[in-house]
Amino acid sequence: MKSYKLKNENMVIIREARKEDASAYVDYLLQIGTETDFLTFGAGEMITSQHEQELMIESSAEADNRLLLLALVDNKIVGGVNFRGGVRPRVHHTGEVGITVLKEYWGLGIATELLMYLINWAKGSGIIRKINLRVRMDNHRAIDVYTRQGFLKEGVTTRDSFIDSVFYDSVCMGLQIN
Ligand SMILES: CC(C)(COP(=O)(O)OP(=O)(O)OC[C@H]1O[C@@H](n2cnc3c(N)ncnc32)[C@H](O)[C@@H]1OP(=O)(O)O)[C@@H](O)C(=O)NCCC(=O)NCCS
Incomplete structure (x- = not known):
């Protein structure tokens, strides 16, 4: 858990998702x-x-290679990071991350903070x-956000959407954790 003041003076809390966040998280994803x-x-x-999100949050919290982080302002979810490591042993050490911030909160540094939290967690995970x-x-x-945190471009997937x-x-980007 981490809390700090945004560029617009709002306090933001970054913490791992809890089961009781599930309903608000469904609304957040819809938005x-x-x-x-x-x-x-x-x-x-x-x-x-x-219910699906409750299961997802629980399985994320239980796994040693998954992290679902939320950014909250006044108890409202305004951003999130979802990192999922691989299930089988050969891919347990690696995973893909998705990051989002509500449009109203873009440009305030929330994605950067979420990413820094994820990277610190990954470094400490062993x-x-x-x-x-x-x-x-x-x-x-x-x-730009990813590059500034050290992610490198590794390739291109054509017709991805x-x-x-x-x-x-x-663009496929990656950050090695050493
Ligand atoms: C991408 C996203 C997560 C960034 O979130 P954010 O909280 O606004 O990001 P931050 O405020 O930490 O950083 C944004 C930085 O990008 C820079 N930036 C803004 N527009 C830019 C542009 N068109 N080109 C390059 N850099 C830009 C800003 O300068 C800002 O840097 P600053 O810290 O110097 O102000 C957010 O815009 C979002 O949720 N977008 C929709 C979903 C999405 O695209 N997710 C990523 C999918 S891979």
């Missing part, structure tokens, strides 16, 4: 789907239940040795 085309789901496409992600090639804001009849390529 971010309406706010950006840079995710793998759009408006109304993130169909998930409170387990995670690589963090991977995929980001749409034209998502300059996100690429298809939105309104247009294909978009993604």
